[in-house]
Amino acid sequence: MSIRYVIRRILFLFLVIWVAATIIFFIPRLSTRNPVRQRLAELARTGGFAPGDIETMVASYNQKFGLDKPLLEQYFDYIGGLAQGDLGVSLHKYPRTVIELIMDAIPWTLALLLVTTILSFIIGNLLGAVAAWPRAPGWLRTFATPFVLLQGIPPVLMGVLLLFFIAFRLKALPLGSAYSTGVIPNWSLSFALDLLAHQILPALALILGSVGGWVLSMRGMGVTIHGEDYVNFAEHKGLGPTTIFRDYYLRNTLLPQVTGLVLALTTVVTSGIVVEQIFALPGIGTTLNQAIQNNDFLTIYGIVLFITIAVATLMVAVEFIYPLLDPRVRHT
Amino acid sequence: MATLAVSQPQIRQPGQVALFFRYLRRNKSLAVGLVILLGLCIFTVYGMLTADLSNAYPLSVKSKQPPSLEYPLGTDFFGRDLYPAMVVGLWQTALIGIVAGGLGTVIGVFLGFIAGYFGGPLDSGIKGICSVLIPIPAFLIQVVIAGSLDKRDVTIFTMAFVVLLLAWMVPTLVIRAQVLTMKERQFVSVAKLSGVGDLGIIFGEMMPNLIPFIVASFVAATFSAVFASFYLAVLGLGPLREPLLGNTIWAAQTQSAFFNGWWWWPMGPAIALVLILGSLALIIMGLDEISNPRVRKKE
Amino acid sequence: MDTMLNVAAKESDIGQATKPVLELENLRVSYYTDAGRAIALDGVDLTLMAGEKLGLVGESGSGKSTMALAMMRMIKPPGRIEEGRVIVDDTDLTALSEQDMLRARLSKISYIPQGAMNSLNPVLRVGAQLMDAMKAHVPDMPKDEMQAHCIRSLESVDLKANVFKMFPHELSGGMKQRVCIAIGILLKPKVIIADEPTSALDVVTQRQVMETIDRVQKQIGATVILIGHDMGLMAQFVDKVAVMYTGRFMEISPVRDMFLKPAHPYAQALIRSLPNLENKGVFQGIPGIAPSLLSLPGGCAFHPRCPFVMDICREQRPPFETFQENRQVACYLYTEKARS
Numbered sequence: 001m002s003i004r005y006v007i008r009r010i011l012f013l014f015l016v017i018w019v020a021a022t023i024i025f026f027i028p029r030l031s032t033r034n035p036v037r038q039r040l041a042e043l044a045r046t047g048g049f050a051p052g053d054i055e056t057m058v059a060s061y062n063q064k065f066g067l068d069k070p071l072l073e074q075y076f077d078y079i080g081g082l083a084q085g086d087l088g089v090s091l092h093k094y095p096r097t098v099i100e101l102i103m104d105a106i107p108w109t110l111a112l113l114l115v116t117t118i119l120s121f122i123i124g125n126l127l128g129a130v131a132a133w134p135r136a137p138g139w140l141r142t143f144a145t146p147f148v149l150l151q152g153i154p155p156v157l158m159g160v161l162l163l164f165f166i167a168f169r170l171k172a173l174p175l176g177s178a179y180s181t182g183v184i185p186n187w188s189l190s191f192a193l194d195l196l197a198h199q200i201l202p203a204l205a206l207i208l209g210s211v212g213g214w215v216l217s218m219r220g221m222g223v224t225i226h227g228e229d230y231v232n233f234a235e236h237k238g239l240g241p242t243t244i245f246r247d248y249y250l251r252n253t254l255l256p257q258v259t260g261l262v263l264a265l266t267t268v269v270t271s272g273i274v275v276e277q278i279f280a281l282p283g284i285g286t287t288l289n290q291a292i293q294n295n296d297f298l299t300i301y302g303i304v305l306f307i308t309i310a311v312a313t314l315m316v317a318v319e320f321i322y323p324l325l326d327p328r329v330r331h332t
Numbered sequence: 333m334a335t336l337a338v339s340q341p342q343i344r345q346p347g348q349v350a351l352f353f354r355y356l357r358r359n360k361s362l363a364v365g366l367v368i369l370l371g372l373c374i375f376t377v378y379g380m381l382t383a384d385l386s387n388a389y390p391l392s393v394k395s396k397q398p399p400s401l402e403y404p405l406g407t408d409f410f411g412r413d414l415y416p417a418m419v420v421g422l423w424q425t426a427l428i429g430i431v432a433g434g435l436g437t438v439i440g441v442f443l444g445f446i447a448g449y450f451g452g453p454l455d456s457g458i459k460g461i462c463s464v465l466i467p468i469p470a471f472l473i474q475v476v477i478a479g480s481l482d483k484r485d486v487t488i489f490t491m492a493f494v495v496l497l498l499a500w501m502v503p504t505l506v507i508r509a510q511v512l513t514m515k516e517r518q519f520v521s522v523a524k525l526s527g528v529g530d531l532g533i534i535f536g537e538m539m540p541n542l543i544p545f546i547v548a549s550f551v552a553a554t555f556s557a558v559f560a561s562f563y564l565a566v567l568g569l570g571p572l573r574e575p576l577l578g579n580t581i582w583a584a585q586t587q588s589a590f591f592n593g594w595w596w597w598p599m600g601p602a603i604a605l606v607l608i609l610g611s612l613a614l615i616i617m618g619l620d621e622i623s624n625p626r627v628r629k630k631e
Numbered sequence: 632m633d634t635m636l637n638v639a640a641k642e643s644d645i646g647q648a649t650k651p652v653l654e655l656e657n658l659r660v661s662y663y664t665d666a667g668r669a670i671a672l673d674g675v676d677l678t679l680m681a682g683e684k685l686g687l688v689g690e691s692g693s694g695k696s697t698m699a700l701a702m703m704r705m706i707k708p709p710g711r712i713e714e715g716r717v718i719v720d721d722t723d724l725t726a727l728s729e730q731d732m733l734r735a736r737l738s739k740i741s742y743i744p745q746g747a748m749n750s751l752n753p754v755l756r757v758g759a760q761l762m763d764a765m766k767a768h769v770p771d772m773p774k775d776e777m778q779a780h781c782i783r784s785l786e787s788v789d790l791k792a793n794v795f796k797m798f799p800h801e802l803s804g805g806m807k808q809r810v811c812i813a814i815g816i817l818l819k820p821k822v823i824i825a826d827e828p829t830s831a832l833d834v835v836t837q838r839q840v841m842e843t844i845d846r847v848q849k850q851i852g853a854t855v856i857l858i859g860h861d862m863g864l865m866a867q868f869v870d871k872v873a874v875m876y877t878g879r880f881m882e883i884s885p886v887r888d889m890f891l892k893p894a895h896p897y898a899q900a901l902i903r904s905l906p907n908l909e910n911k912g913v914f915q916g917i918p919g920i921a922p923s924l925l926s927l928p929g930g931c932a933f934h935p936r937c938p939f940v941m942d943i944c945r946e947q948r949p950p951f952e953t954f955q956e957n958r959q960v961a962c963y964l965y966t967e968k969a970r971s
Contacts, residue, residue: 012464015464016464016467016468019464019465019468020468020473023468023473023476024473024476027473027476027477027480028476028479028480030480134707134708148617149610149614151613151617152555152606152609152610152611152612152613152614153606153609153610154559154562154563154605154609156562156563156566156581157602157605157606157609160581160598160599160602161602161606163590164590164595164598164599164602167590168590168595175590175591216617220620228749229744229745229748229749229750230749230750230751230752230753232705232744232750233742233744233750233751233811233814234752234763235705235736236703236705236736236737236741236742236744237736237737237763237764237767237814238732238733238734238735238736238737238738238764238767238768239733239763239764239767240733240767243763243766243767247752247755247759247763248752248755251752251754251755252752252753252754254754266467266468266469266470266471269469269472270469270471270472270563273567274563274566274567277566277567277585278566278581278585288475288567289567289568292475292479292567292568292569293568297479297480300475300476300479301476304469304472304473304475304476307469307472308467308468308469308472311467311468311469312467312468315467316467325754326753326754327753327754327798327800328753328754328798328800351665354665
């Protein structure tokens with residue numbers, strides 16, 4: 001891997017982040033909506049202060065958030081703040097900053113998505129590989145088919161179905177939220193179990209909703225690899241099925257499947273956000289959803305930009321491990 | 333070097349119709365997907381012709397009724413009859429999917445052809461823009477756009493437009509890749525050498541051969557458009573007054589429908605969406621089998 | 632001239648071989664397709680002695696590769712071995728269990744693919760691809776001994792020991808082919824099938840690879856079946872040539888007889904189609920096309936294209952019989968029946 005390649009990819013990453021930031025900055029400003037005014041109008045409705053005050057408040061807010069400056073100056077301030085890791089302040093939960101809100105929420109989201117993505121990647125790929133493997137026992141191959149059928153169902157719908165059948169009808173698991181109402185978070189075992197019980201359905205929804213995609217792509221890949229001369233020659237060598245499966249089959253699907261994982265990152269994050277909303281779980285999705293409901297635009301933009309940066313960075317980072325997965329890949 | 337004169341053994345084919353049926357019998361995903369989609373179309377058309385669609389809006393009927401003969405899918409908290417709501421929701425979902433998916437494919441085919449066929453700086457430009465935009469989670473940008481719109485302005489068509497804004501990149505890259513490989517094929521070179529113009533080659537020679545890919549792109553783009561509009565609606569960014577399927581699920585969720593025992597409220601639209609997305613996914617799988625013969629199952 | 636000398640030298644070798652090492656008895660393979668059952672190998676009989684080298688020629692789809700796969704028991708669905716036996720060194724391979732057959736591959740009978748292109752796993756080092764074969768067949772051998780054996784095998788096909796640590800994409804086409812040969816001879820099999828081992832290589836490399844096969848074959852005394860299109864290359868290397876058509880042997884003759892006075896009309900047509908100095912620039916094909924394996928013509932499969940066709944050829948399939956010493960042919964021109 002040459003230094004030039006690394007530098008090029010990092011510059012590309014900055015380009016992606018800059019483009020995303022620019023889109024996120026300018027699109028809302030094309031709209032006639034004034035977030036501050038709207039926010040204050042809402043406060044006026046609920047808080048009951050006279051509408052006459054609004055104009056002065058708008059002016060002072062605009063000054064506070066720098067919204068009275070010329071657009072380009074605002075833009076440079078914004079990009080400059082971004083470079084220092086500043087995503088602005090929340091309109092709704094002022095004076096808390098957007099970064100603070102994100103940092104409160106991110107552990108929940110990260111834990112849920114990390115566990116479910118890894119599990120569904122492993123399960124899906126194994127099932128898909130087996131489904132494409134002509135020597136696998138018949139029952140094992142049919143076992144993979146239902147998972148393929150799940151492939152079109154987004155995790156959110158899976159969540160609604162699971163809520164209905166398991167939580168609502170069977171009353172086997174809770175209907176949502178992070179832990180039972182009235183319980184104060186503590187370090188006891190019962191609280192840990194309670195927490196876990198609330199995470200099972202969302203996790204299941206995310207796994208079931210994404211595992212089919214892996215089964216499908218792995219099956220397609222497996223069928224292609226099975227036609228390859230090197231698999232054929234491996235059989236002529238008299239290798240056992242296990243060795244061929246592991247070293248000739250799975251090993252060669254690793255690069256394309258990891259690439260697939262990288263491409264699926266945006267879908268994973270999107271699903272996570274919406275599933276959190278369905279299950280009323282704390283996390284970045286719920287924070288985003290609250291911001292949407294409360295017209296807290298600066299938080300919306302901040303969260304979107306944060307996730308974009310995280311996903312793009314991860315994508316570029318994974319590229320650097322490709323040469324380990326396939327010796328033919330040379331980054332130059 | 334001596335090589336024998338090689339002649340391929342000719343295999344006598346049974347009739348085309350018989351082969352097609354044999355093929356459909358093996359390509360079950362395509363067959364099943366088409367059947368489900370057809371069923372949904374019949375349901376929607378029948379509903380639009382027979383049901384009172386004005387009941388799909390709030391305060392039309394008695395609220396919170398479970399499914400019964402009078403209200404086959406029940407009614408919701410706001411007094412909407414969920415059966416006409418489902419019919420209208422299906423129709424609107426189809427509209428968003430076809431408008432956004434169709435336009436996305438048209439743009440994709442156009443840009444893909446320009447990039448792939450003419451190459452040069454145009455190609456690197458289009459490819460560059462796509463590669464920069466693809467790592468940005470499209471859905472989140474859609475959230476920003478939809479969130480910046482005044483909620484009163486949001487209609488089915490603004491939804492479709494928001495979804496479309498980021499739905500053209502994947503078709504562009506798919507078609508571009510196909511055009512690039514096809515450009516090297518012999519029949520294109522032959523046409524070029526015999527003086528056929530660029531437009532003649534594009535429409536006369538390449539387009540007919542790309543139809544399977546364009547159809548597959550269209551189905552895939554429709555799938556992602558339905559998907560994206562559904563997700564936006566679940567976050568409460570849809571056209572709030574319309575009974576779009578995702579909106580209904582969002583409304584049910586904000587009113588804690590399961591918690592209050594109104595299970596029918598979110599279940600109807602959820603099952604409808606499962607059927608729509610599931611059938612589209614099956615069709616995509618089936619088409620993939622056609623355009624990628626190595627995946628074809630052996631009998 | 633050189634060729635002729637080689638042929639003469641080889642004929643004298645045949646006398647030394649006495650014990651049959653490979654016997655095929657009525658081997659029959661068909662493929663079940665959408666369009667019906669295609670008979671790819673239609674009752675093949677063959678006996679080869681230790682150290683004998685047979686060249687197998689025929690048009691594409693004539694059943695050469697099917698025969699090789701059937702001998703390795705590697706016919707996959709929708710194909711099937713319908714009947715027949717493959718006997719290597721007194722073992723009937725068709726009667727072995729799956730497990731025993733795995734062990735027989737490479738140790739009794741091995742297959743050298745057209746390896747220049749894609750026969751090596753791109754993500755494993757060459758050494759790992761020799762070692763996994765060793766581990767599958769002689770699991771009890773100590774690791775370092777295994778490795779020494781693999782490196783010796785690589786060296787015996789003129790590769791350097793450091794190839795062991797390289798990845799396939801770092802090798803040239805000829806080197807990859809040599810690696811495939813090294814794998815093929817790893818366990819000193821009795822029978823080696825080389826399926827067009829030189830077809831993707833340039834002419835100079837082709838010759839070097841053939842010489843390598845020839846040398847290692849002599850070292851381990853294996854019987855070789857060489858499948859190929861290139862009759863010129865074959866003439867320099869094999870003892871006997873078998874001509875296949877529609878899954879049947881048409882003729883098996885010593886290489887000299889096959890080239891100088893081919894017996895079967897199809898073999899005659901094949902030999903005539905080779906370019907030589909006399910008919911330079913004239914390309915002679917065989918009139919007509921090969922029939923579909925789904926519906927072979929009755930009687931002799933070649934009769935629709937045969938210039939000497941007789942009534943009996945249309946009705947009955949000619950038996951594959953010895954008509955001179957060391958020569959077998961399936962044609963009524965050479966049977967008693969036709970003469971009477």
